[in-house]
Amino acid sequence: MIATLGQAGAGADWFAWAAIFAAGFGAGTINTVVGSGTLISFPVLLLLGYPPVVANVSNTLGLVPGSLSGTFGYRRELRATAHLARLLLPASAVGGAAGAALLFLLPSEAFELIVPALIALGIAMALLGPLVQRAAARRAASRPEAASVPWWKTAGTFAGVLLLGVYGGYFGAAQGILIVGLLSLLTAETIQSLNGLKNLLVMVVNLIAAATFALIAPASLDWPAVALIATGSALGGLVGARIGRRLPAPALRGAIAVVGTAAIVYMLAT
Template sequence: MSIWEALAVFAAGIGAGTINTIVGSGTLITFPVLLATGLPPVTANVSNTLGLVPGSLSGAFGYRQELRGQGRRILRLGATTLVGGLAGAVLLLTLPSDSFDTIVPVLVGLALVLVVTQPLLAKALRERRLKAGSDAAAPHGDGGPVLHAGMLLASAYGGYFGAAQGILYVGLMGVFLNEDLQRVNAVKNVLAALVNGVAAVVFLFVADFDWTAVLLIAVGSTLGGQLGARIGRRLPPAALRAVIVVVGIVAIVQLTLR
């Protein structure tokens, strides 16, 4: 890797760490850059997965204030996402690399619909629970079996590739959790770190890494995680949704054309 390629990977890591913390889809920045340096797709994918783990942790630390009171929720959703991430990592090693090409843009599109309509859907769910006599206002629930099923599938995809994984998480949790969008985003960062981490552990035993790329992305994404937290936490809900939609549309276009 030349000095210019290294600088490009490092800059991509900063960009990915920033956008992952605010929204998600940072892989769509780093993965093409790694391919451009000449890395094989699988090597680029696994190196990117491991390199982005520190960035997710950095973003979660930046959102630590919004994580208060959500420990039980994180434990429950974390167990689901770990299982999904492990399954996705195994799928990456066994399925053809183009297996998700058709379905992923559809998933991201559905997630964007959830993000945009989240206030209306969440209100409808609360009204339905109230009519059923349940506690619709509990802020620390884990979303129930439907959310866990969705998070399991989203995490399997995350362990496989991970582009726009954060958008899927925010879309699902935003609807099924009676919670502020910023607090949902904080949980998203923790869960993304878990999925990338468990996938990276699997890859360590069976896949080849480019350790220069891993280091550059790790340092860059760590810096980006702090930058993303500073920006993301200041965005009002409407602005955050707008950013998610814009990034999601770009992700759909890129995933469709690649």
């Protein structure tokens, strides 16, 4: 940890601080564009000697400003999904709190074993989303009187985001990819609008999870690490929004597939 490295001299201190800040910046940028930035910042904390729970908790809180700045960058796209945001924000909040509580009740292996499969599922959903949306549009055109969203689809969207909130509060790797994949299948919104909504939902999950961590186990938060990741991720979120909003829809889905695949390879190799 930083305190431990500090005993080795100022040079080690500065190296650790720079590494954590850079990891936060990279995570904030990638989270805003596609998701899975946790797979940058979390391993850096582990490599610097932080215990896994401390690294997970501190990283979760540190990434909140990145989600906030990314959400601000996507504020125009968010207007198109305001109705979905009102429906799904409570699901993300409840899920994030439940997942954070589970972190102190279940071993980390409980989720880590299935994370690669979840990421692969998220990639598949994101890539298949346009096909499903076009098929739904054709059905709606042939039956104009049934233009309203079926109740089961609304319920499924709420339940899915709730479960992903639990996952995000517990571990969080690539939760953004999973959210975009799910919403691509169950809604008719554009990929850019969903990306903006994803940033908002991830921010809520991380914020609620971090608040739960602070109540249950405040000693698990390492505030210097939180501050460095928060500063880096806030800047990274602004940069990520500028990049992501300029990507054509196919390129954005391709980026999701590439980053998600890299995350799967990384997790299976470590």
